[in-house]
Amino acid sequence: MNFNALNPTSSSLGFPTPIVMPVSQSPDPGDERGGGEAAERLEARVLHIVNGEHFSGAERVQSHLGRCLPEFGVTADFASVKPGKFHQMIGEQDGQWGRGFDVGMKNRFDLRAAVRVRDLVRENKYDLLHAHTPRTAMIAAIAASLARVPWIYHVHSPAARDSEKRFSNELNAWIEKQSLRTCQHLITVSESLRLDCIRRGCHEDNVSVVHNGVPAIRPPRETVPIVGGRWVLGMVALMRPRKGLEIVLEALAKLQDHDIVLRCIGPFETEAYEAEINQRIDELGIGDRIQRVGFTRDVPAELAKLSAMVLPSLFGEGLPMVVLEAMAAGLPVIATRVEGTPEAVTDGVEGLLAEPRDPESLADKIRQLVTGQYDWTEMAEAAFERHGRDFSDRAMAKRTMRVYRKVLDR
Numbered sequence: 177m178n179f180n181a182l183n184p185t186s187s188s189l190g191f192p193t194p195i196v197m198p199v200s201q202s203p204d205p206g207d208e209r210g211g212g213e214a215a216e217r218l219e220a221r222v223l224h225i226v227n228g229e230h231f232s233g234a235e236r237v238q239s240h241l242g243r244c245l246p247e248f249g250v251t252a253d254f255a256s257v258k259p260g261k262f263h264q265m266i267g268e269q270d271g272q273w274g275r276g277f278d279v280g281m282k283n284r285f286d287l288r289a290a291v292r293v294r295d296l297v298r299e300n301k302y303d304l305l306h307a308h309t310p311r312t313a314m315i316a317a318i319a320a321s322l323a324r325v326p327w328i329y330h331v332h333s334p335a336a337r338d339s340e341k342r343f344s345n346e347l348n349a350w351i352e353k354q355s356l357r358t359c360q361h362l363i364t365v366s367e368s369l370r371l372d373c374i375r376r377g378c379h380e381d382n383v384s385v386v387h388n389g390v391p392a393i394r395p396p397r398e399t400v401p402i403v404g405g406r407w408v409l410g411m412v413a414l415m416r417p418r419k420g421l422e423i424v425l426e427a428l429a430k431l432q433d434h435d436i437v438l439r440c441i442g443p444f445e446t447e448a449y450e451a452e453i454n455q456r457i458d459e460l461g462i463g464d465r466i467q468r469v470g471f472t473r474d475v476p477a478e479l480a481k482l483s484a485m486v487l488p489s490l491f492g493e494g495l496p497m498v499v500l501e502a503m504a505a506g507l508p509v510i511a512t513r514v515e516g517t518p519e520a521v522t523d524g525v526e527g528l529l530a531e532p533r534d535p536e537s538l539a540d541k542i543r544q545l546v547t548g549q550y551d552w553t554e555m556a557e558a559a560f561e562r563h564g565r566d567f568s569d570r571a572m573a574k575r576t577m578r579v580y581r582k583v584l585d586r
């Protein structure tokens with residue numbers, strides 16, 4: 177892959193010469209966690225171009241940025257190319273996440289959205305565009321060229337391994353590659369994605385890791401789990417094949433000797449997938465151990481009911497928000513060793529890591545926790561502390577502001 181405009185010597189649209197030092201190596205002028213007395217500021221107006229369809233990980237990152245960036249001087253608004261749940265939720269926040277604009281595309285190649293974004297840039301004097309998906313990268317690249325502003329791209333997951341749909345993965349990876357030729361800088365949500373971008377041809381000076389972050393939400397705990405008692409595992413996700421729900425169902429079937437239930441928190445992406453899962457639950461005979469919650473806006477209230485979070489992802493993760501949310505809530509996380517997840521969870525410290533696509537390995541890890549091979553309270557405390565140290569929402573906003581500053585050269 178050749179990201180032409182990401183080479184530090186080229187600037188195809190005549191923008192200021194792109195960044196020569198990765199943000200992660202810049203001298204740290206303040207508290208990395210986003211705190212400190214005098215908050216660092218950048219007076220800038222940024223328009224995020226987002227899909228806006230669901231409310232899931234990328235949208236949670238976007239909403240936290242919209243809420244936290246103003247503290248660092250940055251106004252962040254949103255233009256949705258697939259206005260759906262997230263777009264609606266922005267409207268309901270009374271401006272607290274920034275303003276939301278509908279630039280809906282009639283189909284994947286409806287480029288009129290780029291003209292609407294250009295008009296928004298002119299009307300609202302945005303300094304920078306910030307895209308989050310291959311589709312929005314395409315719109316940002318065209319709009320940035322029309323409005324003569326720079327744009328950056330936030331990599332939440334590897335486009336080539338984003339879903340089980342091969343054609344859509346290949347198309348998205350191709351669109352992303354073409355669009356990034358004029359991009360000023362990449363933000364990746366994990367070190368693993370940074371290395372992936374460099375492997376695909378991005379110059380290392382032009383890609384910065386900004387780990388995802390979430391607010392501290394430690395809820396009052398209803399119960400502390402004990403060996404021999406009931407363990408309530410929770411899986412929080414937009415349920416789609418790559419999240420690996422089937423794997424945790426199979427693991428549960430192997431753990432019949434223990435009192436374990438699974439709360440499935442989140443909607444199914446499609447009815448067909450939900451029907452497949454229902455059939456698998458029947459085949460395994462574990463219907464009485466599954467509690468279905470569906471989509472909730474109050475994830476912290478759900479976390480308060482859990483003994484541990486389980487996330488059996490198969491592939492394609494960036495740095496899952498639900499892992500960070502569980503840590504922020506003081507919950508051990510049982511996840512799989514995929515992409516960025518091990519950057520947040522060390523096996524045996526903040527949680528446990530199983531091998532992906534391996535029900536036996538996942539069952540082993542769950543067994544280790546419920547039989548007391550690890551001290552639950554110590555693990556929960558380690559998860560909570562690690563969140564505070566490395567994964568707060570304010571730290572994410574501050575690091576993002578620093579990337580904006582480098583791109584805008586202020």
Ligand SMILES: CC(=O)N[C@H]1[C@@H](OP(=O)(O)OP(=O)(O)OC[C@H]2O[C@@H](n3ccc(=O)[nH]c3=O)[C@H](O)[C@@H]2O)O[C@H](CO)[C@@H](O)[C@@H]1O
Nearest residue numbers: 232233234236332333442471472475493494495496497498
């Ligand atoms: C396809 C894609 O782009 N995937 C990326 C997406 O995460 P992806 O959408 O796959 O999943 P995450 O776990 O990151 O986030 C899910 C979010 O939805 C929320 N939720 C879930 C269920 C529910 O009922 N209510 C609710 O609010 C969770 O609290 C969480 O904030 O962004 C993440 C963060 O950059 C990346 O790590 C993923 O690789």
Ligand SMILES: O=P([O-])([O-])O[C@@H]1[C@@H](O)[C@H](O)[C@@H](O)[C@H](O)[C@@H]1O
Nearest residue numbers: 227229230258309311338339348
């Ligand atoms: O490719 P695209 O239509 O812009 O974006 C799509 C998302 O809006 C959708 O929610 C997800 O399920 C697809 O995998 C794909 O990422």
